[in-house]
Amino acid sequence: MVTHERRSSLPRPHRGLAAAWHDRRGFTLTELLVTMAIMGLVMAALVGVQVSSNTVFVTGENQAQAQQSARTAMLMEEDLRLVGYGYPPALTAVTGASQTSITFWADLNNVSTTLSTAAAAGTKILTVAGGLGINPSDSLYLSSGSTSETQTVKTIVGPTITLNGTGLANAYPAGAVVGRPLPVTYSWAGNTLSKDPGDGTGPQTLATGVQVQQFSYFDTTDTAILTSNLSANLANIRRVAITMTAQSTAPNPCNARSFTVTTYVRPRNLP
Numbered sequence: 709m710v711t712h713e714r715r716s717s718l719p720r721p722h723r724g725l726a727a728a729w730h731d732r733r734g735f736t737l738t739e740l741l742v743t744m745a746i747m748g749l750v751m752a753a754l755v756g757v758q759v760s761s762n763t764v765f766v767t768g769e770n771q772a773q774a775q776q777s778a779r780t781a782m783l784m785e786e787d788l789r790l791v792g793y794g795y796p797p798a799l800t801a802v803t804g805a806s807q808t809s810i811t812f813w814a815d816l817n818n819v820s821t822t823l824s825t826a827a828a829a830g831t832k833i834l835t836v837a838g839g840l841g842i843n844p845s846d847s848l849y850l851s852s853g854s855t856s857e858t859q860t861v862k863t864i865v866g867p868t869i870t871l872n873g874t875g876l877a878n879a880y881p882a883g884a885v886v887g888r889p890l891p892v893t894y895s896w897a898g899n900t901l902s903k904d905p906g907d908g909t910g911p912q913t914l915a916t917g918v919q920v921q922q923f924s925y926f927d928t929t930d931t932a933i934l935t936s937n938l939s940a941n942l943a944n945i946r947r948v949a950i951t952m953t954a955q956s957t958a959p960n961p962c963n964a965r966s967f968t969v970t971t972y973v974r975p976r977n978l979p
Contacts, residue, residue: 780901780915781952781969784894787816788948792977794820794887796849796856800943801978807922807935809895810948814977816905817841820887823850823880824867832875836867836886850876852884896921901952919966920953947974 735743792801794815804811821838827850842848846861848869860872869886890906901918902911925933926947933941950973955966 779969780918780954781950781971783914784950785971785973787814787892787894788812788950788973789976790814790816791975794849794885794889795977796851796885796887797977797979798851798854798856801975802942802945803891804893805923805925805938805942805945807924808897809893810923811891811893813889813891815887815889816892817888820885820889823882823884823886826882827876827880827884829877829879830875832862832871832873834869834871834886836869839864839867839869842869842888846888849887849889850878850880850884851887852880855880915954917955918952919955920951920968922951924949924951946978947972949973 788810791812791814795801795813799813801814802810802812819838819841821836821842823834824837825835827834842861842864844861844863848859848861848871850857850859855878857877859876861869862872863870892906893904893911895902895904895911896918899916899918900913901915901921903914904911925938925941925945926949927933927941927944928946930947933945949970951968951970953966953968
C-alpha cells in the first residue's frame with residue numbers, strides 16, 4: 709500500500725525572522741539588574757582610580773612645597789659659612805644671636821678686595837686689586853693683622869678709591885684687606901622666615917609655612933652655648949646648627965605635608 713505525504717504549500721518561517729521576533733521581547737529584569745551591577749562596579753573602579761590619582765598628585769605637590777621651603781636652610785648654611793668674610797678679624801662678626809634669629813657681618817656678594825700698593829697713614833687715595841661692586845658712600849673695612857678701621861668711599865674710578873674725611877688713621881701694607889661686608893640678619897616669626905641683607909632694602913620673605921626654626925650655637929671647644937649665655941659669648945661662636953620644619957600651605961589641612969632639615973655649619977672666616 710502506497711502512502712502519499714501531503715505537503716503544505718505555505719512557506720516555512722525563515723530562521724532569522726524567528727530570531728528577530730524572539731529578540732523583540734527585550735531584556736528581563738534579571739538581565740537589567742546584572743548589567744547595572746556590572747556597570748556600577750566599573751564606575752566604582754574608575755572613580756577609585758581617579759580619587760587615588762588625585763590624592764597622589766595633591767600629596768606629591770604638598771610634599772614638594774614643604775621640601776622647597778625647608779631647603780631654605782641650605783641657603784642659610786651657605787651664607788653662614790661666610791660669616792666674617794671682609795670683616796676685620798679683631799672685631800666680633802656675630803653681633804646678635806638667639807634661637808630664632810642671627811645677625812652677622814659678611815660680604816655675601818664677594819665685593820671685598822685687597823690693597824695692590826701700600827697705603828700710608830693720612831692718605832685718602834687707595835689703589836686696590838679689584839673694586840667691582842664697590843660704590844660711593846659704601847663703608848669699607850681695612851684690616852691687617854690686629855689693625856683695622858672703617859672708612860667711607862667718596863669716589864671710585866677703576867682700581868682707585870678716594871675716601872671721605874681726613875684719610876687713613878693707620879698705615880697698611882700691600883695685600884691688606886679692603887672689605888665691604890654688610891650686617892645680615894635671618895629671623896623667624898609668625899611661620900615666616902625672613903632675611904635682611906643689610907643693603908637698606910629691609911627684611912625679605914624667604915619661606916612661609918615654617919613651623920619650626922631654631923638656631924643652636926657651639927663655642928671653640930664645640931660645646932653648646934646656653935641660650936641664656938649667648939649675649940656674653942658672641943665672640944666665642946664657632947659652629948651653628950640649623951633646624952627647620954616647613955609645612956605646605958594646603959587648603960585642606962588633611963593634605964598638608966611637613967619636611968624637616970637639620971644642618972650644621974662652621975664659618976670659615978672666624979679666628
